[in-house]
Amino acid sequence: MEYREISKIVIPRSSHYCRYLGELTEEGVERISSNELGTKIKVTTSQIRQDLSSFGGSGQQGYGYNIRYLYPEIVKIPGIDRQHSVIIIGARNLGQTTVSYTGFGHRGFAIKGMFDISPGLIGLIIRGIEIRSIDGLKIFIRENKVQTAVLTVPKTKAPEIADRLVDAGIRAIWNFTRTDLVIPEDVVMGNVHLSESLTRLSYRISSVYDPQEEKKNALE
Amino acid sequence: MEYREISKIVIPRSSHYCRYLGELTEEGVERISSNELGTKIKVTTSQIRQDLSSFGGSGQQGYGYNIRYLYPEIVKIPGIDRQHSVIIIGARNLGQTTVSYTGFGHRGFAIKGMFDISPGLIGLIIRGIEIRSIDGLKIFIRENKVQTAVLTVPKTKAPEIADRLVDAGIRAIWNFTRTDLVIPEDVVMGNVHLSESLTRLSYRISSVYDPQEEKKNALE
DNA sequence: TAGATTGTTAATCGATTAACAATC
DNA sequence: TAGATTGTTAATCGATTAACAATC
Numbered sequence: 001m002e003y004r005e006i007s008k009i010v011i012p013r014s015s016h017y018c019r020y021l022g023e024l025t026e027e028g029v030e031r032i033s034s035n036e037l038g039t040k041i042k043v044t045t046s047q048i049r050q051d052l053s054s055f056g057g058s059g060q061q062g063y064g065y066n067i068r069y070l071y072p073e074i075v076k077i078p079g080i081d082r083q084h085s086v087i088i089i090g091a092r093n094l095g096q097t098t099v100s101y102t103g104f105g106h107r108g109f110a111i112k113g114m115f116d117i118s119p120g121l122i123g124l125i126i127r128g129i130e131i132r133s134i135d136g137l138k139i140f141i142r143e144n145k146v147q148t149a150v151l152t153v154p155k156t157k158a159p160e161i162a163d164r165l166v167d168a169g170i171r172a173i174w175n176f177t178r179t180d181l182v183i184p185e186d187v188v189m190g191n192v193h194l195s196e197s198l199t200r201l202s203y204r205i206s207s208v209y210d211p212q213e214e215k216k217n218a219l220e
Numbered sequence: 221m222e223y224r225e226i227s228k229i230v231i232p233r234s235s236h237y238c239r240y241l242g243e244l245t246e247e248g249v250e251r252i253s254s255n256e257l258g259t260k261i262k263v264t265t266s267q268i269r270q271d272l273s274s275f276g277g278s279g280q281q282g283y284g285y286n287i288r289y290l291y292p293e294i295v296k297i298p299g300i301d302r303q304h305s306v307i308i309i310g311a312r313n314l315g316q317t318t319v320s321y322t323g324f325g326h327r328g329f330a331i332k333g334m335f336d337i338s339p340g341l342i343g344l345i346i347r348g349i350e351i352r353s354i355d356g357l358k359i360f361i362r363e364n365k366v367q368t369a370v371l372t373v374p375k376t377k378a379p380e381i382a383d384r385l386v387d388a389g390i391r392a393i394w395n396f397t398r399t400d401l402v403i404p405e406d407v408v409m410g411n412v413h414l415s416e417s418l419t420r421l422s423y424r425i426s427s428v429y430d431p432q433e434e435k436k437n438a439l440e
Numbered sequence: 441t442a443g444a445t446t447g448t449t450a451a452t453c454g455a456t457t458a459a460c461a462a463t464c
Numbered sequence: 465t466a467g468a469t470t471g472t473t474a475a476t477c478g479a480t481t482a483a484c485a486a487t488c
Contacts, residue, residue, distance in 0.1 A: 204392070206298060
């Protein structure tokens with residue numbers, strides 16, 4: 001199989017394949033054709049085949065894809081078969097919800113600790129994870145070889161904390177704060193940006209239901 | 221100004237413009253050039269001008285864009301200047317975090333109620349919002365003219381609840397559950413899919429730090 | 441006025457789709 | 465074998481970038 005660089009645009013799509021094929025694996029489904037898969041996740045048959053073939057996931061003519069072989073191939077691409085250590089910064093509402101999120105474990109992310117600035121929270125144990133003072137952040141990251149941090153602090157605190165994380169040698173930040181953080185090129189930043197997700201929803205509500213838009217569309 | 225259909229691909233970008241220009245507005249910044257804006261949010265100058273011009277947001281040669289005029293224009297596109305009524309289905313961990321999310325108000329979404337199945341939760345009031353029994357869902361939606369529902373229930377319950385929401389006439393679902401829900405074409409589905417966000421992060425960590433990938437890249 | 445910066449056109453680049461021979 | 469469905473090539477479509485005249 002020839003190696004092909006995976007372009008930026010297929011990353012979200014391959015994440016979707018990952019999740020859906022994971023579901024099928026759990027359900028014990030054995031095979032799926034590009035046609036079925038495409039219908040289910042709303043991608044054209046052509047694109048499915050193009051993508052899977054570029055990942056090196058090989059199907060079989062007349063049969064489709066054997067999920068038992070395909071899934072482990074797909075999973076290798078984002079590397080979720082590997083182990084990561086993660087900490088959560090900000091142990092209030094959102095941080096506590098995040099620590100309960102079961103998705104970490106399934107993707108090889110092990111939560112090592114939580115940090116907060118508030119004395120009232122420090123020392124509490126949530127889902128078996130102790131909330132620590134942020135003063136010990138740097139040492140903790142070094143000692144536990146933490147590569148990834150989840151940022152669930154208020155927006156105003158975010159830039160300073162991001163700097164401290166970078167300084168402590170963190171390699172990836174999963175950012176739940178509502179701001180664009182500036183970090184070095186070699187640190188990976190994954191933005192959740194719920195506010196933008198809601199804005200996108202709003203956009204689509206408008207374009208489906210706004211009579212003015214409909215009129216405009218009709219005139220096209 | 222000529223009307224141009226806004227293509228699917230610019231929706232996330234325009235949501236980003238929205239958020240960032242909102243920040244600048246709060247900070248009292250008066251003007252910005254396509255160059256500055258592009259540097260800040262990592263979009264090329266050309267694309268900024270192409271996008272803003274397609275939205276009808278007009279700048280001024282030699283000056284740039286006046287944020288006071290531009291922002292209200294941009295905000296009109298996703299329709300976040302309009303009012304929506306929203307309910308939250310699932311009042312456990314994630315649901316309770318969601319009700320505390322201040323982003324709703326800023327985008328014209330007013331939370332009208334929360335729903336859960338668990339008798340232990342029903343009747344509780346969180347951030348001024350009462351948790352109701354899901355039995356009254358349909359009537360509540362009708363009476364309060366709710367168009368949008370946030371879905372924060374366990375994955376197994378999600379398909380059934382989605383059906384009930386559609387049946388009750390909901391027009392948009394903001395889906396936090398880890399599954400692809402099947403709904404009619406005219407109901408808007410916005411998927412958050414944190415699991416995919418984490419997978420994408422993992423992917424990028426791999427491609428930046430995996431020595432094997434680097435080797436492959438070097439051979440290209 | 442001179443400098444800056446837009447809006448827009450044309451050129452490039454890349455992604456998606458269509459089609460079909462290969463083959464299970 | 466016949467039918468189904470892949471993998472891949474070529475064609476199309478659309479998005480991004482470059483460039484520059486217009487003009488504040």
